[in-house]
Amino acid sequence: MAQIIDGKAISAKIREEIKEETARFVAQRGYAPGLAVIIVGEDPASTVYVRNKGRACEEVGFYSEIHRLPENTQQSELEELIDRLNGDDKIHGILVQLPLPKHLDESAVLLKIDPAKDVDGFYPFNVGRIMIGDFDIAPCTPYGVMELLRYSGIETRGKHCVIVGRSNIVGKPQAMLMLKADATVTVCHSKTQNLAEICRTADILVAAIGKADFIGADYVKEGAVVVDVGINRKADGKLTGDVNFAQVEPKASFITPVPGGVGPMTITILMKNTLKAAEVAGDALGAF
Numbered sequence: 027m028a029q030i031i032d033g034k035a036i037s038a039k040i041r042e043e044i045k046e047e048t049a050r051f052v053a054q055r056g057y058a059p060g061l062a063v064i065i066v067g068e069d070p071a072s073t074v075y076v077r078n079k080g081r082a083c084e085e086v087g088f089y090s091e092i093h094r095l096p097e098n099t100q101q102s103e104l105e106e107l108i109d110r111l112n113g114d115d116k117i118h119g120i121l122v123q124l125p126l127p128k129h130l131d132e133s134a135v136l137l138k139i140d141p142a143k144d145v146d147g148f149y150p151f152n153v154g155r156i157m158i159g160d161f162d163i164a165p166c167t168p169y170g171v172m173e174l175l176r177y178s179g180i181e182t183r184g185k186h187c188v189i190v191g192r193s194n195i196v197g198k199p200q201a202m203l204m205l206k207a208d209a210t211v212t213v214c215h216s217k218t219q220n221l222a223e224i225c226r227t228a229d230i231l232v233a234a235i236g237k238a239d240f241i242g243a244d245y246v247k248e249g250a251v252v253v254d255v256g257i258n259r260k261a262d263g264k265l266t267g268d269v270n271f272a273q274v275e276p277k278a279s280f281i282t283p284v285p286g287g288v289g290p291m292t293i294t295i296l297m298k299n300t301l302k303a304a305e306v307a308g309d310a311l312g313a314f
């Protein structure tokens with residue numbers, strides 16, 4: 027029987043701390059941290075995420091703007107909006123919801139964002155800072171995973187962490203954060219041979235694959251910590267992770283459920299990153 031890592035409860039605790047810190051920020055500086063979220067098109071999952079991001083901003087006391095652009099938005103229009111937000115003093119964080127429609131050049135869009143306002147941690151300069159372990163902001167989902175482990179009292183030092191998935195949003199930055207936290211890290215992906223065998227060597231297994239119920243009991247060592255980053259929708263409309271919960275839960279020592287595990291943390295960390303970006307921007311102003 028595994029202990030369930032309650033991402034909703036941990037997330038609520040962190041949001042309460044952010045709310046208090048934001049109140050102090052506003053009292054000291056006379057303005058609120060500001061986040062701009064841009065969504066292009068009407069992808070149903072992205073639409074829900076963006077709505078939740080707006081609500082989270084309200085909850086913690088941020089200023090926020092949501093820019094909903096039509097599916098047929100041109101690259102130049104999107105880049106002009108980012109330019110405008112880069113120059114807007116009310117905005118300390120800019121998030122362009124991914125994936126973008128196919129006709130848009132995602133890398134070029136992300137390069138337009140002022141690195142100081144890149145609350146996703148996707149700008150190449152910020153990716154480099156993650157790599158050398160000197161950063162203010164880390165990508166929301168992997169940072170959320172680290173916070174879940176920390177709040178659950180799970181030690182990473184010296185542990186073998188196997189990450190399944192090598193995306194720029196989760197797998198690669200997760201590996202860097204785990205290394206910084208003194209774990210020994212293996213990154214696996216779709217071409218990995220003997221995947222189940224490698225996964226069975228994990229003390230901490232992070233699944234970020236994007237395939238419903240992929241990780242079965244034969245991928246998990248008795249007593250392992252299992253973190254499920256996947257959010258997949260089944261034919262019946264229900265959400266499920268990358269881990270077959272019913273099979274894996276009896277073997278794991280700790281496990282994150284889907285929904286209610288990693289998911290709630292992602293937006294909470296976005297709030298943390300936005301507050302941090304506002305603090306850094308404010309401190310830079312104070313230095314002159």
Ligand code: GUN
Pocket residue numbers: 121122123124125146166167195
């Ligand atoms: N789409 C899925 N996850 C993310 C994320 O963390 N940031 C952005 N910008 N888009 C996403």
